[in-house]
Amino acid sequence: MIRDLPPLPLPQYAVVRIGCSPRVPTEIAADLRQTGVPAGLIGYEYRPLAEAAVLDGFGECGVVVFGSCSLFGLIGINVASRLIVHIPSTEASVVNHVNRDLGAFHRCVAATIARFPFYEEHEEDRFDQAADDLRELLATLDATALAHNGFWETLCDDVAMGDYANWED
Known part of the structure; x- marks a missing residue:
């Protein structure tokens, strides 16, 4: 039996502050704690994680991931360049550009x-x-x-x- 479900609420912009694992560089951790991250986008396009963490293997310094994207993707800050990047999956070897910095995101x-x-x-x-x-x-x-x-x-x-x-x- 198919039943009518209530319409999904429209997304609203909000900011959340998330924790940071001990490996997150001090300056990035301070920025994430102070500025926060968006509480979401539309659907599952982007969702914040409860805690930011360093993901190694993407450049010499890694990426501080702070959000999930779709089913397997991640959003984070490239430690060396401070660019916001999208990692399609944890098995990916490349990152895709998102924004020039957290403020632009x-x-x-x-x-x-x-x-x-x-x-x-x-x-x-x-x-x-x-x-x-x-x-x-x-x-x-x-x-x-x-x-x-x-x-x-x-x-x-x-x-x-x-x-x-x-x-x-």
Whole structure:
């Protein structure tokens, strides 16, 4: 039997403070504790972890992971460059660009949530326009956000395909 479920609530931008494992470099730990991280994005696109931790194997200094992304991905801060990066899975050997710094990540998350829903229900002819509008918005907040195969470019591609059209279904 199929029953009607209540619509999902619209996402809201909020900030949370998370703990840090002892291996997290002092400056990054202070930034994460003071600035915090976004409490989420849309669905499971990004969720904060309870505690940031160092993940070795991605450059000489590693990545401080502070969030999960989709099923197996992680979001973190590259210790050497301080760039925000996406790791597709713990078995991955490469990282994808997200933002130039934690502040830009906050701004892009907040703006994306504020722009949601991206289109009216079943407006297939508007999917590409909604994605272009989101790309333009993100590029004004961080000129590096739309890096090829990056986190935000992939999200915009999903918007263009209509992946968020049935949010309340």
